[in-house]
Amino acid sequence: MPAAEQPYPSIVEFLFRKFPDISRNRWAERIREGKVLNDRGEPITADTPYSPSKRIFYFREIENEPVIPFAEQILFQDDELLVACKPHFLPVIPGGRYVEECLLNRLRHRTGMADLVPLHRLDRETAGIVIFSVNPDTRRLYHELFMHGKVEKTYHALAEVNQTPRENQWTVANRIVRGEPAFRMKTVPGIVNACSHIQLLEVKGNRGLFSLQPVTGKTHQLRLHLSSLGFRIINDRVYPELQPQTEDDFGQPLQLLAKMIRFHDPVSGQDREFRSEREILW
Secondary structure, three states, X not given: OOOOOOOOOOHHHHHHHHOOOOOHHHHHHHHHOOOEEEOOOOEOOOOOOOOXXXXXXXXXXXXXXXXXXXOOEEEEEOOOEEEEEEXXXXXXXXXXXXXXXXXXXXXXXXXXXXXXXXXXXXXXXXXXXXXXXXXXXXXXXXXXXXXXXXXXXXEEEEEEOOOOOOOXXXXXXXXXXXXXOOOOXXXXXXXXXXXXXXXXXXXXXXXXXXXXXXXXXXXXXXXXXXXXXXXXXXXXXXXXXXXXXXXXXXXXXXXXXXXXXXXXXXXXXXXXXXXXXXXXXX
16 A cells, blocks of 8 residues: 555545446455455455555456366475475466466465465476475575575476487577567577476387476476477477467376475475376376
8 A cells, every 4th residue: 555645545445546447335345255355364344444555465356267177286284385286277376367276375275374475386287396485484595495596396298209319318508588479488599598407218109208307497498498309298289389279178288297396495404305196198
């Protein structure tokens, strides 16, 4: 809530002025329904005073929000971390058509922990391990692990292999930037900002199982790097060629899985390793 001249407006009046397409009565109704929260995650009331510099939260509602018919798994939980395995098609955080149907809000509802914050992200189409911070007091320490590349990640992918390659290991290092449309990434000349180690583990027919270890964490990095070697991930609708937009086909998930995460825990002092129980399907 920004600075304002006194007498301060009511919360309802402030929200109506900020978002005039929504009526005063509708904002009052949302407050009565407990949908507007303070910075502690508690519902406010119509009598909550306007307080400059304080924050309030309203999570937008989507009519007919798509339901993702797959469940997440909680693999580990203590006072510092929650580790979950995300299903395909479920976003990690709210965005676009998905608000309640995201891993963060599902876990908040399931655990009652309003302070959950993801320490990293996965594409909506990708399944696998996502780590959340539980404790705001230690969150910075875990964020720094990811920022400084001190977290080892291993992904598995099933991709098209039209002919058995001469090599079975590659390091791909290049520069990735946003393309057109903006959600699609591309490689360009310039200073390297993306690096991946890729290994072909097994071939059956015209498909190969790959292990991928990203050194950096650019959007769509692994999908773009594997595609650049001539191996299209099964059911990838973005790389190497962008396919026409369609509704999700839940029977054909992108065959990319965040299989394992390993790091030295800065709080407990332990070496941590978490593995997804999911498997890539041949």
